[in-house]
Amino acid sequence: MAPAPASEDMLATRDALATREVTRRSFWRRAQAFMLVRPGLARLGVIAVLFGIWEIAARFYVDKMFLSPPSSVFTSLHKVFLTNGVPAALRLTFFELFIAFVLSIIIGVSVGLTVGLNRFSHRSFMPIILLLYGTPQITILPLFILYFGIGAASKIAFGVTHGMFPIMVTVIAGVQNIKPILLTSAKSMGASRWHIFRWVIFPHMIPSFFSGMRLAMTGVLLGVLLAELYVSTAGIGYYTTLFTQNFDPTKLLGLISMLAAMAIALNELVRRAEVRFSRWRSD
Amino acid sequence: MSERADRDRGRWASRAVQALFLIVLISLWTFATTLGHVSPILLPNPLAVLNELIDVLKSGEYIGDLRVTLTELAFAFAISVISGTIVGYLISRSPYAIKVLEPLLAGAYSVPVILFLPLYVLFFGLGPPSKIALGATISFFPIALNTIAGFGYIDKIFIVSARSMGASNYQLFRFVLLPAAFPVILTGLRMGFTVALLAILGSETIASLAGLGHRIVHLAESMDMARMFAYITFAVAIAAFLNAAVSSLEAKGKR
Amino acid sequence: MTDEVAVRIRGVSHAFGEQGDTRHVRALLDTSLDIRRGELLCLIGPSGCGKSTLLSIMGGLMEPAAGTVEVGNQLVRGPMPQEIAFVFQENALFPWSTVIENVKLGMMFQGVRKAEREKRAKLSLEAVGLAEFAEHYPGQLSGGMRQRAALARALSLETGILLMDEPFGALDEQTRMVLGEDLSVLLSRTDKTIVFVTHSLGEAVFLADRVAVFSARPGTIKEIIEVDEPHPRKPEFITSEKFTRIRNQLYSLLHDEIRKAVSQSAASQRAAADKSSRGAQP
Numbered sequence: 001m002a003p004a005p006a007s008e009d010m011l012a013t014r015d016a017l018a019t020r021e022v023t024r025r026s027f028w029r030r031a032q033a034f035m036l037v038r039p040g041l042a043r044l045g046v047i048a049v050l051f052g053i054w055e056i057a058a059r060f061y062v063d064k065m066f067l068s069p070p071s072s073v074f075t076s077l078h079k080v081f082l083t084n085g086v087p088a089a090l091r092l093t094f095f096e097l098f099i100a101f102v103l104s105i106i107i108g109v110s111v112g113l114t115v116g117l118n119r120f121s122h123r124s125f126m127p128i129i130l131l132l133y134g135t136p137q138i139t140i141l142p143l144f145i146l147y148f149g150i151g152a153a154s155k156i157a158f159g160v161t162h163g164m165f166p167i168m169v170t171v172i173a174g175v176q177n178i179k180p181i182l183l184t185s186a187k188s189m190g191a192s193r194w195h196i197f198r199w200v201i202f203p204h205m206i207p208s209f210f211s212g213m214r215l216a217m218t219g220v221l222l223g224v225l226l227a228e229l230y231v232s233t234a235g236i237g238y239y240t241t242l243f244t245q246n247f248d249p250t251k252l253l254g255l256i257s258m259l260a261a262m263a264i265a266l267n268e269l270v271r272r273a274e275v276r277f278s279r280w281r282s283d
Numbered sequence: 284m285s286e287r288a289d290r291d292r293g294r295w296a297s298r299a300v301q302a303l304f305l306i307v308l309i310s311l312w313t314f315a316t317t318l319g320h321v322s323p324i325l326l327p328n329p330l331a332v333l334n335e336l337i338d339v340l341k342s343g344e345y346i347g348d349l350r351v352t353l354t355e356l357a358f359a360f361a362i363s364v365i366s367g368t369i370v371g372y373l374i375s376r377s378p379y380a381i382k383v384l385e386p387l388l389a390g391a392y393s394v395p396v397i398l399f400l401p402l403y404v405l406f407f408g409l410g411p412p413s414k415i416a417l418g419a420t421i422s423f424f425p426i427a428l429n430t431i432a433g434f435g436y437i438d439k440i441f442i443v444s445a446r447s448m449g450a451s452n453y454q455l456f457r458f459v460l461l462p463a464a465f466p467v468i469l470t471g472l473r474m475g476f477t478v479a480l481l482a483i484l485g486s487e488t489i490a491s492l493a494g495l496g497h498r499i500v501h502l503a504e505s506m507d508m509a510r511m512f513a514y515i516t517f518a519v520a521i522a523a524f525l526n527a528a529v530s531s532l533e534a535k536g537k538r
Numbered sequence: 539m540t541d542e543v544a545v546r547i548r549g550v551s552h553a554f555g556e557q558g559d560t561r562h563v564r565a566l567l568d569t570s571l572d573i574r575r576g577e578l579l580c581l582i583g584p585s586g587c588g589k590s591t592l593l594s595i596m597g598g599l600m601e602p603a604a605g606t607v608e609v610g611n612q613l614v615r616g617p618m619p620q621e622i623a624f625v626f627q628e629n630a631l632f633p634w635s636t637v638i639e640n641v642k643l644g645m646m647f648q649g650v651r652k653a654e655r656e657k658r659a660k661l662s663l664e665a666v667g668l669a670e671f672a673e674h675y676p677g678q679l680s681g682g683m684r685q686r687a688a689l690a691r692a693l694s695l696e697t698g699i700l701l702m703d704e705p706f707g708a709l710d711e712q713t714r715m716v717l718g719e720d721l722s723v724l725l726s727r728t729d730k731t732i733v734f735v736t737h738s739l740g741e742a743v744f745l746a747d748r749v750a751v752f753s754a755r756p757g758t759i760k761e762i763i764e765v766d767e768p769h770p771r772k773p774e775f776i777t778s779e780k781f782t783r784i785r786n787q788l789y790s791l792l793h794d795e796i797r798k799a800v801s802q803s804a805a806s807q808r809a810a811a812d813k814s815s816r817g818a819q820p
Binding site for chain 3: 438440441443444445446447448449450451452458459462463465
Binding site: 036039042043046047065067107119120123124127128134135136138139140141142143145146147218221222225226229230240241243244247249251253256259260263264267 | 293294296300301304326379382383384386387390393394395397398399400401402404405452456480481484485488489490495496499500502503504511515518519522523526
């Protein structure tokens with residue numbers, strides 16, 4: 001039986017519906033393709049969702065005493081700054097981080113080169129270094145405070161002991177890992193010991209050194225912050241204790257966010273330096 | 284072969300240097316506290332430390348704190364292993380998810396998570412839950428990241444080959460994906476354990492009512508130096524033992 | 539070798555990348571071929587001409603953009619583990635299992651009963667000469683031995699068709715020679731249909747009953763050459779006049795195609811370099 005002839009109106013409607021269907025489908029297809037090439041955007045989306053969950057949870061589900069929504073934290077940031085002594089404490093912490101980092105590099109490089117360049121000293125001292133690197137230094141934090149006091153000195157010292165080992169270890173590795181053929185080839189061209197150090201060993205060691213710097217920054221951050229949080233009578237530790245005991249999650253979160261931002265910025269700085277100076281490495 | 288004799292001699296010599304290092308250290312320590320005039324408030328005599336250590340061990344005083352620390356560690360690690368492996372596996376199933384989420388996880392891990400401790404203390408109080416929360420949070424990341432790395436970067440040829448032989452989804456997971464990912468995941472578990480232990484000891488030091496970390500702080504505040512040194516030694520020994528055990532498990536798991 | 543057709547390939551075409559994209563590559567163009575049951579057919583051609591692609595399509599690992607493949611009156615739509623087994627160039631043995639475990643795993647995937655597996659595994663390992671190394675791990679074996687193990691795994695599946703994608707490609711010349719001879723001996727004892735992709739002219743002439751010569755991209759079968767010599771092929775065959783004649787024939791067929799393929803890849807590399815120097819993608 002032949003189908004009834006379609007009227008013109010019916011055909012027009014069917015076409016219109018089909019076009020709309022196609023446009024809708026292709027919109028989603030395009031949106032998908034768009035997101036697929038932009039993982040960065042997707043990441044921002046994920047972060048936004050997480051912040052959203054935090055906001056909703058803090059606003060409606062959790063007691064105001066224990067958790068604060070990000071919106072309040074953000075709007076009250078200036079209040080944290082106005083709290084007496086907080087900016088000074090933050091500045092001091094940053095100062096401690098900086099000094100500890102520089103000292104870690106100086107000590108780490110000197111010891112690393114001394115141990116790494118000489119086969120005998122490497123064999124003798126490397127196990128000692130590794131042993132010290134592996135011990136949980138947190139157990140002697142109270143000792144550091146006893147010896148160096150509650151001021152900046154103890155924080156810097158604790159940061160240095162955390163930061164110098166990665167540099168030592170990576171410098172030693174960078175010096176030891178040179179393919180013997182490079183040294184042989186330099187010697188065959190008449191290079192002196194100084195030449196070999198300056199033009200073969202040193203440039204070879206640079207990328208290792210920079211990755212060690214990245215680890216050192218992580219270590220220094222850990223050491224300094226641990227010491228700061230431990231000392232509850234001065235510095236950042238005083239304020240975290242204060243805000244905790246006063247059940248003021250807004251100010252506490254504000255303070256922590258600023259410290260976290262500091263940490264992220266410093267880490268990023270060192271990471272970029274590493275990328276920039278490691279370009280010749282193919283591995 | 285004289286080359287080997289040279290090498291052996293070198294090895295002996297370096298061992299001698301290490302032994303010498305230790306001897307010099309202990310001698311200086313002993314000298315400084317007995318004949319030198321370093322006050323026992325600053326640095327206790329090594330013999331005194333040894334005595335206190337023996338006393339601690341004999342009297343069993345350490346048991347309470349050790350139990351607290353180990354319990355916190357166990358709970359924290361259990362939580363992070365379960366959540367880390369599951370989250371890691373789920374993410375690893377989609378290359379796009381890996382691309383988006385792995386850098387986020389790596390970035391979050393690079394922030395010193397110790398900063399969360401005051402938050403957890405505010406939320407959970409000074410008792411074990413805040414330590415467990417911090418330990419679990421910190422150790423979650425290496426476990427999840429390594430699980431993603433383990434499952435996400437399996438050589439495609441193994442999957443193609445198994446599929447061509449007719450493997451079902453379950454067979455693929457059990458006999459191809461899991462064994463391929465296992466060594467990497469195991470490393471992640473070891474790293475997670477080490478980091479959890481440090482986090483627990485650290486949080487006990489900073490804000491706690493019990494546990495090994497807290498005991499050390501307590502002794503420091505009461506200036507009981509010899510006993511504090513004894514407990515430090517004890518804690519370091521326990522940590523070293525646990526880490527060595529986990530490392531050997533990891534090696535054994537990798538055969 | 540009979541006249542019965544084991545695999546019927548009709549008008550298979552395939553391309554990679556989106557139309558209009560600079561990365562669009564037409565790998566295969568309208569390829570048709572009848573593979574006779576029990577024969578060993580070699581696919582030979584310049585790099586990138588689509589022979590590995592055709593093999594994957596034959597085995598159901600890839601869906602062609604156009605055309606069909608039939609295996610024993612069934613249309614190939616996906617892997618057919620009961621009929622088709624693969625040996626890849628890359629080592630696809632699972633490094634975490636021993637050699638014999640690898641063989642047994644393959645059978646388990648296919649669905650062979652547990653009792654059968656041990657017996658078949660031992661037989662196939664003996665057939666490839668690896669009986670002594672059953673409990674070794676792939677990491678402990680040489681490249682040649684690993685490929686023998688991969689072959690044993692494929693043989694134990696007892697399929698009618700065996701597809702081999704440059705299985706000896708990663709091995710040195712001497713190992714290839716030995717493995718090639720052993721393969722010829724093995725095949726004379728079975729009645730499998732084998733499709734073998736290779737780059738090596740000598741290997742193709744030595745092993746194959748027929749050699750299908752591919753053109754450069756977009757690949758299509760230029761000509762099929764018969765090698766009329768019974769299996770197992772003796773080592774003396776290589777120095778015979780017949781061998782040299784066929785090999786020369788292959789060479790002249792391939793030479794122009796290889797040149798074409800080389801200039802194609804140089805052109806595409808230049809295009810890629812231009813594109814990347816013009817600015818990185820977000």
